[in-house]
Amino acid sequence: MSDIGKPPNPRTHDPTVELFEKAVAAHSRRLLAIARAIVGYRASPEDVVQQAVMNLFQHRARYDWREPGGLLKRAVVNEALRLLRPPKMSMVSDDHPDEMDTPISGMIENETTKTVRDAIAKLPDHFRAALVLCEYENLSYQQIAESLNASVPQVKTWIHRARRQLEGTLKGYVEGRRKSGGSA
């Protein structure tokens, strides 16, 4: 069938569109996890990620989409932190559809995991964001500092304080593991 008379496809005129969509598809799982870790149940992680990536899309010509991982993570973290700024978002319902869609669905969630999740949710937003980027994304302090627009010493302090706050939550678990010889 001839294409004459059909409106031109805007995607064909902009190669960054395809790169952008590939980047989103490749990183969306980790982006959703970061968003969930930071916003908890105070906002929808899907909304956070979608808003963050669409903000990037609006200015897509500015960015290099061949290495988009850092850019996407930074955008999601900042969007999540922006959403958490006062006034706080209202709690989303506990029966969020995504809750049953995690890899641990169908299993009784480990009590320790649940306790730590709750403890992480109580951390200050920047502590939590820095800890997620450090321990989940394995970013260096320098990269975390760039993502959060902070200095490296500041990031180190945030991560240290976050871990110290979580220490009490995990005390029983750690002792149990040590007694059972679970430590490496």
Next chain:
Amino acid sequence: MSMSENDFELLESYLDDELTSIEMGDLRRRLADEPELESLLSELRISREARADVWTSFEPGDKSVDLLVRNVRREVNRSLLTQRYTRGVRIFGSVAACIAMGFAGGYLMRGTPAASPVVPVADNRSDTSLATNDTSDQPPGNIVWNTNTAPSAGRDPNGYLVSFTDIQGNLIGSQRFKTLNEAREFMRDFQLRQQQQKQLQNNGVKMVADQF
């Protein structure tokens, strides 16, 4: 012996792989010598593993990922369409603005009409034979009509020329008559028309059509 905050930070930096090779060497020597530090390190490792399970539990399933990708794709399509529409509207608006500016500029820069329908004033500067006796009550106007006896009747077969000039003396029209009487009659008719128009103007009435 309790560990200091610096020891905590040092061990955390070690686990985060943020130590330099020199710091790493120092720490390894200390770990060999200080069992409490070694114990603390293993505690931090266990805590870290527990948290790693938590981070993994935040990962969504395939359904959520697919939904997000679909939603983003839909938003991208919408955004692209909006951009195209906006670009079209912008071009159309620019063209319309240019046209409007052209018209506005033309309107603002328009001159006064070349020939105003203001009542002409009789002015017989060159030919006293055509001059009317009474010119004092002629209304002022842009157009002065000037009658010239171009060549005299006897010598010029073309007759008598009655020319209309404006106040600056620019020629704006002319009428040729065969005889002097015709020229005078024309002038009388014109004077009559001038008077009629003056009366109408003074009474605030606009004349639509008239006959001499």
